[in-house]
Amino acid sequence: MSKRILALVLGVIMVCGLALAGCGGSSDNAGNDQAADGGAASSNAEEYKFTYNGTEIAMKAPVAPILEALGEAKSYNEETSCAFEGLDKSYFYGSFYLYTYPQGDEDFVNMVELVDDTVKTEEGISIGDSKEKVEEAYGADSYNGINAYVASAGEMTLTIIMDNDKVSSIQYAAVFE
Amino acid sequence: MKKRVWLKILIPVLITVLILLFVQQLLMPKYMTETKEGAMISEYYEKDNHGNNDVVFVGDCEVYENFSPVTLWNEYGITSYIRGSAQQLIWQTYYLMEETFKYENPKVMVFNVLEMIYDTPESTGDSEKREAYNRMTLDGMKWSKEKWNSIAASMTKQEKETDGYWSYIFPILRYHERWSEVGAEDFRYLFHRDAVTDNGYLMQVKVNPVLGEFNKRPLVDYSFGENSWKYLDMIKDLCKEHGTQLVLVKAPSLSPVWYDEWETQIEEYAAKNDLLYINFLEKQEEIGIDWNQDTYDRGLHLNVYGAEKLSIYFGQILKEECGIEDHRSDTELSALWTNKTKAYEARKEQLLLEYQEELDSEQ
Numbered sequence: 001m002s003k004r005i006l007a008l009v010l011g012v013i014m015v016c017g018l019a020l021a022g023c024g025g026s027s028d029n030a031g032n033d034q035a036a037d038g039g040a041a042s043s044n045a046e047e048y049k050f051t052y053n054g055t056e057i058a059m060k061a062p063v064a065p066i067l068e069a070l071g072e073a074k075s076y077n078e079e080t081s082c083a084f085e086g087l088d089k090s091y092f093y094g095s096f097y098l099y100t101y102p103q104g105d106e107d108f109v110n111m112v113e114l115v116d117d118t119v120k121t122e123e124g125i126s127i128g129d130s131k132e133k134v135e136e137a138y139g140a141d142s143y144n145g146i147n148a149y150v151a152s153a154g155e156m157t158l159t160i161i162m163d164n165d166k167v168s169s170i171q172y173a174a175v176f177e
Numbered sequence: 178m179k180k181r182v183w184l185k186i187l188i189p190v191l192i193t194v195l196i197l198l199f200v201q202q203l204l205m206p207k208y209m210t211e212t213k214e215g216a217m218i219s220e221y222y223e224k225d226n227h228g229n230n231d232v233v234f235v236g237d238c239e240v241y242e243n244f245s246p247v248t249l250w251n252e253y254g255i256t257s258y259i260r261g262s263a264q265q266l267i268w269q270t271y272y273l274m275e276e277t278f279k280y281e282n283p284k285v286m287v288f289n290v291l292e293m294i295y296d297t298p299e300s301t302g303d304s305e306k307r308e309a310y311n312r313m314t315l316d317g318m319k320w321s322k323e324k325w326n327s328i329a330a331s332m333t334k335q336e337k338e339t340d341g342y343w344s345y346i347f348p349i350l351r352y353h354e355r356w357s358e359v360g361a362e363d364f365r366y367l368f369h370r371d372a373v374t375d376n377g378y379l380m381q382v383k384v385n386p387v388l389g390e391f392n393k394r395p396l397v398d399y400s401f402g403e404n405s406w407k408y409l410d411m412i413k414d415l416c417k418e419h420g421t422q423l424v425l426v427k428a429p430s431l432s433p434v435w436y437d438e439w440e441t442q443i444e445e446y447a448a449k450n451d452l453l454y455i456n457f458l459e460k461q462e463e464i465g466i467d468w469n470q471d472t473y474d475r476g477l478h479l480n481v482y483g484a485e486k487l488s489i490y491f492g493q494i495l496k497e498e499c500g501i502e503d504h505r506s507d508t509e510l511s512a513l514w515t516n517k518t519k520a521y522e523a524r525k526e527q528l529l530l531e532y533q534e535e536l537d538s539e540q
Contacts, residue, residue, distance in 0.1 A: 075388075075389050076388060076389075077388050077389055077391060077392075077475070078388065078475055079391075079432050079474075079475070079477055080474045080475075080477060081264075081306075082214060082237065082238040082263035082264050082310075084212075084306070084309075090392060092392070097392055097394070111394075113392070113394050144397065146397070146398070147397060147398075148397045150397075159397060161395050161397055168395060169394070169395040171394065171395075176302050176303035176304070177303075177304055177335075
C-alpha cells in the first residue's frame with residue numbers, strides 16, 4: 001500500500017516536473033533580470049546610425065570601442081535603476097549626448113541626441129533645418145501629425161522633433177520589446 | 178471499500194500538492210540580501226506595521242527611499258508607513274491603496290506624481306524588466322480582489338501571451354528554472370523573512386554626490402496618458418470615499434528629470450480638485466538638501482541623511498496643513514515606535530559599518 005502511494009506520488013511529481021520543464025516563461029530571479037536583447041543586432045544596414053568624426057554609433061552596439069574612438073567626453077552622468085544592478089550612463093560631447101544601458105558586464109548604446117547644428121544625420125539633417133528638408137530625407141509619411149517625424153527601422157527609432165517648422169531635436173533611440 | 182479507494186487517490190494527491198508547495202516556496206526569490214525591493218510589499222502585513230498609521234505613502238522608489246517614517250515619529254509623533262516597491266506603476270498604487278483601506282483608514286495618503294509618466298506596462302520599456310518589476314510588487318501582495326485586479330492591469334503583452342495569470346497563481350511556473358540558483362538564502366528564509374525596511378523605508382547610508390546637471394532631453398509629447406489620468410482620478414475618488422486627504426508630492430529626486438510641462442499639468446489638476454500638491458524639487462533649499470552629502474546614487478534618491486531632512490520638512494506640513502496629530506503621549510504607540518526606532522538605529526549603525534568596511538577595502 002505505502003509503496004504504491006510512494007510510486008504514485010513520484011509519478012505525479014515527475015509528470016509535474018516534466019510539464020514545468022517544458023513550459024514557457026522567464027526563468028531567472030525576477031530581481032536579477034536585466035534588459036533583453038543587449039548587444040543584439042546592432043549592425044543592421046537598414047537602421048539609422050549616427051556617425052561622428054568617422055565613428056559610427058549604432059543603437060544597441062557595444063559602447064566601449066565607440067567611447068574609445070570618441071575620446072574624452074565633456075561631461076558624464078550616471079543613473080541607477082531601482083532594484084537592478086548596473087548604471088545607465090550619459091556622455092556629453094558638446095554637440096551630442098550618448099546614452100548607454102548595461103547588459104551583463106558591458107554597456108550598449110541606448111540613445112543619441114543631437115543638440116546643435118555642427119552635427120547631422122547620415123541623411124543630412126541637422127538642428128534648425130526646415131520641414132521640407134526633413135520630408136525630403138525621411139518622407140512626409142514619417143510625420144506623426146503633431147510635431148515630429150518618426151522613422152523606425154529594425155530595433156531603433158529616429159525621432160526628429162519640430163518647433164515652428166524647424167528641427168529642434170534629433171534623437172536616435174534603441175527600441176526594446 | 179470505496180473509502181479506501183478514495184484514500185488511495187487522495188493521499189498521493191495531498192502529498193504531491195504539499196511537495197509542490199514546498200518546492201515553490203524554495204524556488205521563489207527571497208530578496209533578503211540582494212534586490213531587497215522585492216521583499217517590501219509583504220512587510221506591511223506584519224501586525225505591527227498596519228492598523229494605526231495616520232499617513233500612508235504609496236508608490237515607487239521616490240517614496241520608499243526619500244521619506245523616513247521613524248523620523249516623522251520622532252520629530253512629530255506622526256505614525257506612517259510606506260507601501261513602496263520598485264518602479265511601482267499608478268494602477269499598482271491604486272490597488273495597493275484600495276487594499277490598504279481594508280487594514281486601516283489613514284488620515285492622509287501620499288502619492289508621488291512621477292508615476293504619471295507611465296501610461297501602460299509597455300511604456301516603461303523593456304518588457305522582461307517590467308515583468309521583473311511587476312513580480313516585486315505583485316508577488317508580495319496577499320491574495321485579494323485588489324491583487325487580482327492589479328495583476329490584470331499590470332501584465333505585459335508578453336506575460337499575457339505566455340503563462341498569464343497562472344504564473345501569479347502558481348509562482349512555480351515562473352521560478353521553476355531557479356533550481357540551479359537555489360542557495361543558502363533560499364533555505365534560511367524558507368518559512369520566514371527578516372524586515373528589510375523600517376516601516377517601508379529602505380535605508381541607504383552611502384554618499385555618492387551628484388556629478389552634474391541631468392540633461393532635459395526634449396520629448397515629442399509631454400501629456401500624461403489617459404490611463405494615468407484615469408487612475409489618478411480613481412485614487413482621488415477612493416481617498417474621498419474613505420474621508421482620507423490625498424496629498425500629491427514630487428520627491429526632490431533630480432532624475433528622472435521633471436519637466437515644466439508635467440508640473441503645469443499636475444498643478445492644474447491639484448487646483449481643480451482642491452488637492453494639496455508639494456513639489457519638493459522647488460523646496461530643496463528650504464529642506465536643506467546638500468547634493469554632495471544627501472544622496473547615495475548621484476541625485477536619483479536621497480540617502481538616510483537626506484531622507485531625514487525631507488521628513489522633517491514634510492512632517493511640519495503634515496502637522497500644520499493636514500492636521501496630523503502628535504501621538505507621542507500615547508503609551509502603546511510610543512512603546513511600539515520606540516522599538517521601531519531602536520531597529521532603525523541598529524540598521525543605520527550596521528549599514529554604516531558595512532559602508533566603512535567597503536570604503537576601507539577600496540583604499
